[in-house]
Amino acid sequence: MTETSYLNDVRKPVDTANGLPNAHYVDQTVFEEERQSLLFSQWAGLAVAADVPEVGDAKPIDFLGMPLLLVRDRDEKVRVYQNICRHRGMILVEEPRKIEGAIRCPYHSWCYGLDGRLVSTPHVGGPGQNVHEAIDKKQLGLIEVRSHIWMDVVFVNIDGQAADFDDIHADLIKRWSEFDQPLYHGGADSYFSLDVKTNWKLAVENYCESYHLPWVHPGLNSYSRLEDHYNIELAGKYSGQGTYVYRQLRGVNEEVFPDFENLSEQWDEGAEYVAVYPNVLLGVQRDHTFAIILEPKSIDRTVEHIHLYYSQPKTDEGMRAKNAQLWKTVFEEDVFVVEGMQRGRNAVGFDGGRFSPVMDSPTHCFHDWCAERILEDRSAKQAAE
Numbered sequence: 001m002t003e004t005s006y007l008n009d010v011r012k013p014v015d016t017a018n019g020l021p022n023a024h025y026v027d028q029t030v031f032e033e034e035r036q037s038l039l040f041s042q043w044a045g046l047a048v049a050a051d052v053p054e055v056g057d058a059k060p061i062d063f064l065g066m067p068l069l070l071v072r073d074r075d076e077k078v079r080v081y082q083n084i085c086r087h088r089g090m091i092l093v094e095e096p097r098k099i100e101g102a103i104r105c106p107y108h109s110w111c112y113g114l115d116g117r118l119v120s121t122p123h124v125g126g127p128g129q130n131v132h133e134a135i136d137k138k139q140l141g142l143i144e145v146r147s148h149i150w151m152d153v154v155f156v157n158i159d160g161q162a163a164d165f166d167d168i169h170a171d172l173i174k175r176w177s178e179f180d181q182p183l184y185h186g187g188a189d190s191y192f193s194l195d196v197k198t199n200w201k202l203a204v205e206n207y208c209e210s211y212h213l214p215w216v217h218p219g220l221n222s223y224s225r226l227e228d229h230y231n232i233e234l235a236g237k238y239s240g241q242g243t244y245v246y247r248q249l250r251g252v253n254e255e256v257f258p259d260f261e262n263l264s265e266q267w268d269e270g271a272e273y274v275a276v277y278p279n280v281l282l283g284v285q286r287d288h289t290f291a292i293i294l295e296p297k298s299i300d301r302t303v304e305h306i307h308l309y310y311s312q313p314k315t316d317e318g319m320r321a322k323n324a325q326l327w328k329t330v331f332e333e334d335v336f337v338v339e340g341m342q343r344g345r346n347a348v349g350f351d352g353g354r355f356s357p358v359m360d361s362p363t364h365c366f367h368d369w370c371a372e373r374i375l376e377d378r379s380a381k382q383a384a385e
């Protein structure tokens with residue numbers, strides 16, 4: 001029990017709680033445990049629907065060692081399958097590409113429709129015999145992974161056991177219901193990624209709080225000061241921060257991006273930045289939104305995939321490039337702190353640190369969520385033993 005008692009300290013109120021201790025950042029066993037309890041059993045962000053814009057687009061994604069395949073089927077529905085053949089478990093698709101016709105396994109040519117159905121099994125009953133009574137095609141379709149799209153993010157629940165996404169995130173969906181309208185990905189110039197030497201949780205922890213703005217983001221802080229921000233948190237669900245002084249990007253002729261439709265005045269100068277646990281960071285503003293998918297590559301390496309969205313399918317290219325560059329600068333400014341905190345976790349005996357009861361409470365909210373999930377899983381395992 002001593003093994004888990006420290007997690008009860010993490011779950012204390014913010015003014016007495018400890019942060020998650022070192023093992024959660026440097027111990028491979030804990031990383032694997034968290035893969036199950038914080039990622040595979042939750043609704044984790046995998047990609048964006050804009051990654052497969054057209055019917056037949058297929059993109060293989062290795063998610064924490066799990067080979068997955070993102071496709072857009074003939075009904076334009078985005079689906080996620082395990083990227084393996086039901087015959088001998090061969091990887092089906094190696095590179096992003098357009099599937100014309102069927103998904104053909106490169107090994108023995110079993111073919112699958114975009115809807116996952118196994119459609120042909122050449123010579124399975126011997127030369128020239130493409131059927132065999134023991135091979136029931138209906139039972140051998142691609143294995144579909146439970147998925148849900150919100151704010152264009154493709155969330156997956158790998159173990160299939162989580163409650164419905166809409167139920168878990170009902171509060172956040174309602175909070176941002178004004179943004180429940182078409183979001184148009186800005187295209188190639190509105191995507192960038194950062195390869196960061198940190199555990200994925202530290203990227204969440206840093207994103208949640210505005211405490212670091214004056215020192216890490218002096219540019220932002222020049223117009224958006226500490227006192228212009230507020231904390232956002234709902235225990236067990238999500239946390240982040242908001243600002244009262246969002247300023248639109250202006251072009252040389254004072255042009256701005258078009259607003260999303262019918263927004264209330266809260267958004268005239270308001271903007272919100274929320275971490276949707278476990279690994280998706282979202283931002284909403286009157287004229288654009290963004291989604292960051294944190295892809296955990298290993299215990300101390302995370303790729304941040306950043307996608308920007310607008311209210312219209314066509315926006316000014318130069319403005320889009322400028323906006324992407326602005327955000328890139330901001331997110332790059334965060335790199336040294338998330339990498340520094342990661343290296344800091346190698347200090348023997350560090351206890352997870354102490355939070356500012358006021359400024360760090362959204363970060364603590366995330367730790368509390370992590371600790372609760374891990375404790376639940378550990379006790380379920382114990383009960384099963």
Ligand code: FES
Binds near residue numbers: 087106108
């Ligand atoms: S492994 Fe796919 S057809 Fe044999």
Ligand SMILES: [Fe+2]
Binds near residue numbers: 207
């Ligand atoms: Fe930051």
